Amino acid sequence: MSFSSRRRNYLLTPHRRDGLIEWMKSMLMHSFVLDALETTGADTFSHFEMLIDEHRALSQSDSSQLSRLKQLVPTVGVFHTRLPLRRAFLAYNRKYSLTSRKHVCISFNELRHILNTAQVMAFVFSDKVGPGQVDSVEEDNEGEEECALKRWESSPSVFSLTPREDEPSPPPLSLDGSVAAENSDENESKKSHVVFKDTPSPTAGGNKKDAVECGGEYKGPKLITFDGDQTLYSDGANFESNPLLASYLYLLLRHNVTLAVVTAAGYEYEAEKYELRLSGLLDYFKQQQLPPECCERFYLFGGECNFLLRLGSDYRLHPIRERGPGGWITSTQYISDTPGNWDESSIQSLLDVAEETMKKSLEEQKLRARLIRKKRAVGMIPKTKQQIPREALDETVLRTQAELDRHAGVDLPFCAFNGGRDVWVDVGNKRVGVQVLQSYLGVLPVDTLHIGDQFLNTGNDYAARDVCPCVWITSPEETTYILKSILRLAGVSLDGVEIDDLPHKLVPSSEAKDEGRKPINFDEMERRTSMVQLMDVFTGEMITKKQPPLSAQNIPKGK
Numbered sequence: 001m002s003f004s005s006r007r008r009n010y011l012l013t014p015h016r017r018d019g020l021i022e023w024m025k026s027m028l029m030h031s032f033v034l035d036a037l038e039t040t041g042a043d044t045f046s047h048f049e050m051l052i053d054e055h056r057a058l059s060q061s062d063s064s065q066l067s068r069l070k071q072l073v074p075t076v077g078v079f080h081t082r083l084p085l086r087r088a089f090l091a092y093n094r095k096y097s098l099t100s101r102k103h104v105c106i107s108f109n110e111l112r113h114i115l116n117t118a119q120v121m122a123f124v125f126s127d128k129v130g131p132g133q134v135d136s137v138e139e140d141n142e143g144e145e146e147c148a149l150k151r152w153e154s155s156p157s158v159f160s161l162t163p164r165e166d167e168p169s170p171p172p173l174s175l176d177g178s179v180a181a182e183n184s185d186e187n188e189s190k191k192s193h194v195v196f197k198d199t200p201s202p203t204a205g206g207n208k209k210d211a212v213e214c215g216g217e218y219k220g221p222k223l224i225t226f227d228g229d230q231t232l233y234s235d236g237a238n239f240e241s242n243p244l245l246a247s248y249l250y251l252l253l254r255h256n257v258t259l260a261v262v263t264a265a266g267y268e269y270e271a272e273k274y275e276l277r278l279s280g281l282l283d284y285f286k287q288q289q290l291p292p293e294c295c296e297r298f299y300l301f302g303g304e305c306n307f308l309l310r311l312g313s314d315y316r317l318h319p320i321r322e323r324g325p326g327g328w329i330t331s332t333q334y335i336s337d338t339p340g341n342w343d344e345s346s347i348q349s350l351l352d353v354a355e356e357t358m359k360k361s362l363e364e365q366k367l368r369a370r371l372i373r374k375k376r377a378v379g380m381i382p383k384t385k386q387q388i389p390r391e392a393l394d395e396t397v398l399r400t401q402a403e404l405d406r407h408a409g410v411d412l413p414f415c416a417f418n419g420g421r422d423v424w425v426d427v428g429n430k431r432v433g434v435q436v437l438q439s440y441l442g443v444l445p446v447d448t449l450h451i452g453d454q455f456l457n458t459g460n461d462y463a464a465r466d467v468c469p470c471v472w473i474t475s476p477e478e479t480t481y482i483l484k485s486i487l488r489l490a491g492v493s494l495d496g497v498e499i500d501d502l503p504h505k506l507v508p509s510s511e512a513k514d515e516g517r518k519p520i521n522f523d524e525m526e527r528r529t530s531m532v533q534l535m536d537v538f539t540g541e542m543i544t545k546k547q548p549p550l551s552a553q554n555i556p557k558g559k
Helices: 003-010 019-033 037-059 068-072 085-096 108-124 139-154 208-213 243-254 271-277 279-287 344-365 390-406 430-441 462-466 476-489 509-514 522-530
Strands: 223-226 258-262 298-302 307-311 317-319 369-373 377-382 414-418 423-427 448-452 470-472 531-535 542-546
Touching: 019 037, 019 108, 037 068, 037 085, 085 108, 108 470, 108 476, 223 430, 243 258, 243 279, 243 476, 258 430, 271 279, 271 317, 298 430, 344 369, 344 377, 344 390, 344 414, 344 423, 390 414, 390 423, 430 448, 430 462
Parallel strands: 223 258, 223 448, 258 298, 448 470
Antiparallel strands: 298 307, 307 317, 369 377, 377 423, 414 423, 531 542
8 A cells, every 4th residue: 555545544534634624625525526616615615604603602602502513513612713714715715726726626734724814814803703793894994904915915825935035034043152052050950959930920912012112013812822843843853943933933022922832841840951942942032132021921831731931031941930929820720720729649640540551552552662751741752763653653642542531530631642753641731731821821712822733632732722712733834824924914014023144055254254244153163063962852861962073074164
């Protein structure tokens, strides 16, 4: 069987499908077969929009009646905002000409993009009205929205993120050592030396005065949360050098948006390990001299919802106090599922059941893997230079989910998910993590957006759908595109980042001076590459490897 056939057959399994998108795709197929999509496509999306409005109205009422959408798609969840699907389809079709195709119908991924676009539009446009209500948009707003749509339609596609000729490129990360981490005894990785930052929690969004100081008024989500792997950086990798994505995150912070990375990576409060995963992004903030008040709107939630840290004015992550005045656990203890209400014996009982189930799955499937246990998680990871088949990962996840669901001693929220190369069970999930952030920062669900790549029922972003609108992406490139769409539709200029005319290729210092460019310090590059500190992303263990100097790597300078 070919790989493509194997992939097609594997995607037929229920846990690899999204009920709503599959239903929408089947509804559009009729018009496509009749070659009528050009005339009926927009009306079909209007029908989807109407069914979602009806579903929202019934969900928010005391009625026990099932909506028509719930009857058609039993797995459909919560919609926190209206979705202008007709408008999103028309804009997407003008950009990509979907209805001009004669042999290929609208695909799953294209429907995912249209839903993502509709969700972004719901934030930045004026149709954030109650379910079932008719939009009453003034002419001025309509004009602004049409201009915003034209900006979005003229931007590069999600499949090509190369800036246009008339759009300046964001500044690349510095190679001259100006953003090198400062050596300090306070940066030791010992748990006993953790210093908690005892500052009151700010309200996300700030006030108009702060907005002007941090880049101007902004119309969009007040809190944006992100998954880590495959959302901000490649799976198992670090955020090392992605200046385009970094520049959009920088602009959002400058426009009073609170950002939070809600990740399954759980290194407790060892901040330097999270900093290593986000090293390029933090260096970018430092290079651009992000103001302190903007830095403090950047958070990281480790272990799904267990370890909360915040960026300080020194561009380092600092643990936030858990208990006492300003403590995030104390402030959110009224939420039943918050970590502050978990009993330690219940935590260990959940992890015991998960570990035993995963061990049995490992043995029965004869996997080349091993188990590791952390404070709030247990995982099955591949042995050195080995891989675990995708089917085996999903089998282990589904087994563990089923066992935990029916076990009488498990009464805490949990997340069992396929991480792409491994399987993890975390105590808590992203529903709890996002909900805690909303409560701690004073942000409503309708003003929150979660961006992630794992929204199937074997993924760990799935639970976030219960507490906020979500955008489903599949790569850091798509995350970049979504953030660019938010900024463009909100009317934010993408020229606001200071431009550094450093060329894409490396040039010797003498040539750079002649051309007026910023010289590259090759001595600093050699120093950085001579000792590269790595980290096992599974265990958090730090590994230092000696690397040969540049001169021994057959890399000619100037290329």
